[in-house]
Amino acid sequence: MVVNACTRRGGGGSPTAVVSDDGTLTDDDRRAIARRAGTTHSAFIDTSRADTPRVRFFTSAGELTNCGHGTIAAQAVLLHRSGAMDHHGRQRTGGRTFATTATRRPDGIEVWFDQGVIALSDDVDATGGGITAALGLKRTDIAADVRVASSGTPRLLVPVRDRHTLLSMQPDFDRLATECRRRGYLGCFTYALSPTARTGAARMFAPAIGVDEDIANANSVGCLAAHLLDTSGNGAIEIHQGDTLQSPSSVFASATHTADGIVARIGGLVDLGPSIDLR
Structure with missing residues (x-):
């Protein structure tokens, strides 16, 4: 079904x-x-x-x-x-x-x-050219540090400065697929948070696995919750996706610290x- x-x-x-x-x-x-x-x-x-x-x-x-x-x-x-x-x-x-x-x-x-343990790391080169350009962004469109997050397969978490920037993105999917495969990434999860950082909007681009844009990417929301817990102490988030695809979606995630690392529920x-x- x-x-x-x-x-x-x-x-x-x-x-x-x-x-x-x-x-x-x-x-x-x-x-x-x-x-x-x-x-x-x-x-x-x-x-x-x-x-x-x-x-x-x-x-x-x-x-x-x-x-x-x-x-x-x-x-x-x-x-x-x-x-x-x-x-x-x-x-x-x-x-x-x-x-x-x-x-x-x-x-x-x-x-x-x-979701299990989520590994987080920095990618200092991600905004250096290839992926940023493939996403159709300028460096000034990126609001904070880009991070790599993985619950099994690594992907980039890319914060953009506002919702308008997010919804206006027009990636070059062929180029993005090439860049992600070269770096071993599933795709790029781009997001813009509300002022409270309790909610936000996101778009997931994964042409390297044959999905130009996801209506919902729950694992990436869990990864984002882990990143937010790591950087701000707030690990609970509701993320809206799918608006540009005329199919609005909502994913909830909550991250916590454990002896094994940061884990999330989705x-x-x-x-x-x-x-x-x-x-």
Whole structure:
């Protein structure tokens, strides 16, 4: 089925295909289903272990190590199929097992999951030319230090000076894909915070993995929460995406310090669409 993950006020969200996977599919089949579904991301659920289902994520270009909004979509579908009102469970993706929570709400199914430890580092060269130009920005458009954040795959967190700058961006996707591949980045998460830094708007550009712009990128919101906790002490954030794609989305994240490092929890609402046979 195709569901809308990370909706905002009951609408929008990122269309995500969720498919039951009995192990007979090949990776070529999974890529083909991702193309046929017409969504940027697809989640494939192996429920042979009901207590800890394995979920894999694909775009038409190939498999992803993990996918935040795909996890939110998959867990919402699992709760829907169970008929229960809520569920506290676990999911295995990319060699990691983590906790999930799904609860039925009047405006959809609310899902939270543990993102794990987030590594943060600086990239002093990121604004030196290539990536900045590929994003269609000038150095004066960048509001603060650019950082690298990774919950498994590194991406750049790029703060811009205001919402207008953010929404006006017109990246050169071919050039950005080249720059990100050269540096080993998933993509660039550009954002502008509100004056309170409790909310903000963002755009995620990931042409290196075949997604020019994401409607919602939940893992990057978790990475941003970790960065904000590290730099300001405030690790709770709500981020709006998808407005330039006419599909508004909202992702919540909360980061905390632990003995292992900064970890984050990520949440969003899911609107279940009609059941479609994608196989």
